[in-house]
Amino acid sequence: MFVGNYLIGLREGLEASLVVCILVAYLVKTGRREALRPVALGIGLAVALSVAFQAALQLTENELTFKATELLGGSLSIVAVGLVTWMIFWMRRTARFLKSELHGRLDSALELGSGALVLVAFLAVGREGMETSLFIWTSVRTSTDGSTQPMLGALAGIATAVVLGWLFYRGAVRINLAKFFTWTGAALVVVAAGVLAYGVHDLQEAEFLPGLTSQAFDISSWYDSDSWYGTLLKGIFNFQPDPTWLQVGVWLLYLIPTMAVFLRGPKAPAPAPAPAAAVPTAAKSE
Known part of the structure; x- marks a missing residue:
């Protein structure tokens, strides 16, 4: 689970x-440093809400019966x-235009005041x-042995993302974001399928849902979930040695x-029709 959650933390x-x-x-380049404080406040509130949401999910799970917990966990998964999935396709489509889109929103907010920022x-x-x-909460739930690997993977991914963001800001890193989000998006499709x-x-x-006892296969007798391959399959594919037919389907x-659909990429805009050739006046008269 470390690898899968690392990708989630890194990407998001x-x-x-x-x-x-x-x-x-x-804001810095346009000389509007006074607007950095409300922006920082908005970022801090967003982080606080995310942490509170994570805690609320955990507290809710602890108060529920087994069936209710499974129903909540399955639904939220x-x-x-x-x-x-929506985020992957949205980022694939808008990665090239994210900067101009944010600049437009920020210009509008600057006109409205600090609250808008x-x-x-x-x-x-x-x-x-x-x-x-x-997504991390639903992934952590799949680790039934109480392992801290899923959460550590997510935190490591987020920490890597923060470092990369700082390097981007300092101009020390130049990568093709479109390709980056394509490769990480494809990896997350695999992770999401397992979740x-x-x-x-x-x-x-x-x-x-029915079919709990209808297993597609069962290799539990020789499959070692603690081995290197078991850890790899669980972390990337969320592999289960005894899945049901419905899970496999x-x-x-x-x-x-x-x-x-994801690897095919967004459709290229249709080329503009070529202008019609001018008809000579002499030809018209004929």
């Missing part, structure tokens, strides 16, 4: 770091996969934080078409 954290980097750099920073960072909290399958398993244990139905 880097998006938030880039947003902060763009906002701060724009599906919601998290939906949000992350707080709101812009809060919304820009808060969305990433809420998605990260939900979705595990969410379906939770709903089966809650008796919300959902995994395939999500992974194959989603990956195919």
Whole structure:
């Protein structure tokens, strides 16, 4: 689970770091340093909300019965996969225009005052934080042995993203963001497929979906979840040695078409039609 959650923390954290980097750099370069304080306040509120949301999810889980917990976990897993899938495709489409889009929002907020600046920073960072909290929570739930690896992976990814964001701001790092988000997006599609399958398993244990005893295969007798390959398969694919047919079907139905559409990329704009050639006057008269 370390690798999968590291990718989540890195991807979501880097998006938030880039947003902060763009906002701060724009204000500094345009001589509007007085606006940095409300922007920092908005960022701080977004981080606080994300932490509070994570804590609320944990407290709610601790107060529920087993079936209710499984129903909540399975439902939120599906919601998290939906949000992350939307985020992956949105970032793939808008990565090249993110900077100009944020500049436009910031210009409008500067005209409205400090409250608008707080709101812009809060919304820009808060969305990433809420998605990260939900997806990490659902991933941590799949670690049934109480391991701290999922949370450590997520924190390591976020820490890496913060460092990269600072380096971007300082101008020390130049990478092709479109390619970066393409490769990490493809990896997250695989991670999300595993989370979705595990969410379906939770709903089966809650008796919300049928087929809990209908297993596609069972290799538990020789599969070692603590081995290097077990750790790798669990961390990247959320592999389970005894999945149900419904889990396998959902995994395939999500992974194959989603990956195919994602790798195909956004459609290129249609070329403008060539202007019609002018007809000579003499030809017209004839």
